[in-house]
Amino acid sequence: xxxxxxxxxxxxGQALKMMGASFDITERRQRALETEGHRQELAHLGxxxxxxxxxxxxxxxxxxxxxxxxTNARAGQRFIDQGVVDIQELHxxxxxxxxxxxxxxxxxxxxxxxxxxxDTAREVVDMNQVVKDVVRLTNSDxxxxxxxxxTELAPQPTWVEADAVQLQQVFLNLVLNxxxxxxxxxxxxxxxxxxxxxxxxxxxxxxxxxFGTGLSKKVRQRxxxxxxSTKKDGLGMGLAIARSIVESFGGSLDSTNAPDxxxxxxxxLPAYIDRSK
Amino acid sequence: xxxxxxxxxxIIDDDAPVRRALGRLLRSVGYxxxxxxxxxxxxxxxxxTGPSCVILDFRMPGLNGLELxxxxxxxxxxxxxxxxxxxxDIPTCAG
Numbered sequence: 001x002x003x004x005x006x007x008x009x010x011x012x013g014q015a016l017k018m019m020g021a022s023f024d025i026t027e028r029r030q031r032a033l034e035t036e037g038h039r040q041e042l043a044h045l046g047x048x049x050x051x052x053x054x055x056x057x058x059x060x061x062x063x064x065x066x067x068x069x070x071t072n073a074r075a076g077q078r079f080i081d082q083g084v085v086d087i088q089e090l091h092x093x094x095x096x097x098x099x100x101x102x103x104x105x106x107x108x109x110x111x112x113x114x115x116x117x118x119d120t121a122r123e124v125v126d127m128n129q130v131v132k133d134v135v136r137l138t139n140s141d142x143x144x145x146x147x148x149x150x151t152e153l154a155p156q157p158t159w160v161e162a163d164a165v166q167l168q169q170v171f172l173n174l175v176l177n178x179x180x181x182x183x184x185x186x187x188x189x190x191x192x193x194x195x196x197x198x199x200x201x202x203x204x205x206x207x208x209x210x211f212g213t214g215l216s217k218k219v220r221q222r223x224x225x226x227x228x229s230t231k232k233d234g235l236g237m238g239l240a241i242a243r244s245i246v247e248s249f250g251g252s253l254d255s256t257n258a259p260d261x262x263x264x265x266x267x268x269l270p271a272y273i274d275r276s277k
Numbered sequence: 278x279x280x281x282x283x284x285x286x287x288i289i290d291d292d293a294p295v296r297r298a299l300g301r302l303l304r305s306v307g308y309x310x311x312x313x314x315x316x317x318x319x320x321x322x323x324x325x326t327g328p329s330c331v332i333l334d335f336r337m338p339g340l341n342g343l344e345l346x347x348x349x350x351x352x353x354x355x356x357x358x359x360x361x362x363x364x365x366d367i368p369t370c371a372g
Contacts, residue, residue: 064292071298078305093301100294143291143336 001025039244040120046241047114047169053176057140062107064140065100072097110137113165120163120248124272127158127167127196127206134171135194145179147190154198158206159272162249170245170253173238174208174265181212181263199271207266214257223255282307284328287356289313289345291337299332316340316348324354335362 005020051058072093079085110133135149142149160167171194178192193209215223226240239253246253251269258264286308290296293314300310313319317340319331331349335342342360349356 064295068292068294068298071295071302075298075301075305078302082305089301092297096294096297103294143338146336146338146341148338 036120036248039248042237043120043166043169043241043245044117046173046237047165049237050169050172050176051111051114054137054141054172057144058107058111058137060144061137061140062104065104065107068100069097069104072100106136114168116165120166122161122249123164124159125162125164125167127160127204127269128153129157130164130167130171131194131196131206133164134168134175137168137172138175141176141179142192145182145190146187147179147182147192149175150191150193152193152195154196156198158196158198158204160204160249160251160269161272162269163245166245166249170242170267171206171208173242177238177265178208178210178212178263181210183212185212202271202273203268204271205266205268207264209258209262209264211262214261215255215263220255220257224253281309284308284330285325286310287313287319287325287329287331289316289319289331289337289342290334290361291315292334295334303332316342316345319345320348324352325356329356331356331358333358333360335360 001022002025003020003022005018007018008016010016076090076093079090131151131153135151138149175192175194182190189211191211193207195207195209197205224239224243226237243253246267246269249269251267253265253267255263255265286303288296288299288303288310290299290312291314296312296314300312303310311322313322316333316337320340333342333345340348342358342362346358349358
């Protein structure tokens with residue numbers, strides 16, 4: 001229910017009567033919930049599509065530690081068979097095996113988080129950590145695209161209140177787009193700069209910059225529209241979903257061209273303020 | 278007991294754990310090895326005089342495997358190269 005009302009006064013300022021009305025807002029509430037539900041579903045579909053797009057790279061990313069584990073185990077076997085076991089060497093070999101196992105596990109967890117269907121969380125998230133997680137997932141894609149990834153992170157943690165997985169999704173979209181934007185750029189100039197800034201006026205700003213040809217005026221106007229894509233096999237949903245995610249956490253996502261070439265996609269999110277203090 | 282084999286194997290891979298694992302495997306069969314994290318690091322080493330072979334990751338940031346091969350050829354170096362890649366596909370092999 002929602003209610004509103006007012007008091008009618010006489011010329012002398014005396015209250016004459018009060019008028020009011022109550023509204024049944026069940027339907028309005030329901031629609032808002034439905035809209036949020038649709039947004040979540042769309043975001044989830046977007047993440048599944050992203051993982052599909054990255055499948056080859058993720059398989060490679062997983063294959064690296066597995067190859068290293070098997071190779072180490074074989075080497076260890078040979079050392080033992082030959083009776084030349086250097087304990088220090090064996091110790092380091094086993095350490096490598098353990099940490100490669102953990103590395104593979106982290107990648108699998110990352111993928112599982114991305115494809116998991118769940119309600120939007122509102123947790124305190126460090127944007128720097130989001131960037132680091134995305135760099136791990138896109139590492140192999142970067143090498144495939146002969147592109148360097150540079151991170152310029154704020155020295156302090158950059159806390160925002162949002163859903164970490166959905167923020168990763170936003171970043172992944174922007175980074176994969178950046179790779180695509182540099183297909184014509186000579187390989188030695190291909191780089192993506194991911195940056196986070198400490199809060200200024202209560203806002204945390206994060207940006208993804210590429211060194212491609214930049215966005216034409218026409219593309220810039222439409223780049224966040226649903227079903228708009230400049231890629232031949234693009235669905236045109238990535239950026240539209242990304243923007244709706246950022247907006248759902250009270251932020252904004254926009255693009256501009258860097259003065260010295262390339263496009264910059266940046267988003268602002270309200271900095272988290274710890275009210276318990 | 279393994280016999281120490283003649284010749285040196287140079288391993289060039291940007292992935293440190295993979296590099297170390299390959300190094301151990303080759304040492305376990307008796308080769309001497311030297312590891313490099315990038316093509317540039319390998320190029321800055323003075324050429325080996327004895328018999329040697331290079332195990333080279335195909336795709337690396339910076340100078341990739343093929344570019345290193347060209348750089349070695351241009352410098353008149355004729356080390357045998359074995360390419361390894363985790364991204365093996367037909368266009369890569371045919372190209």
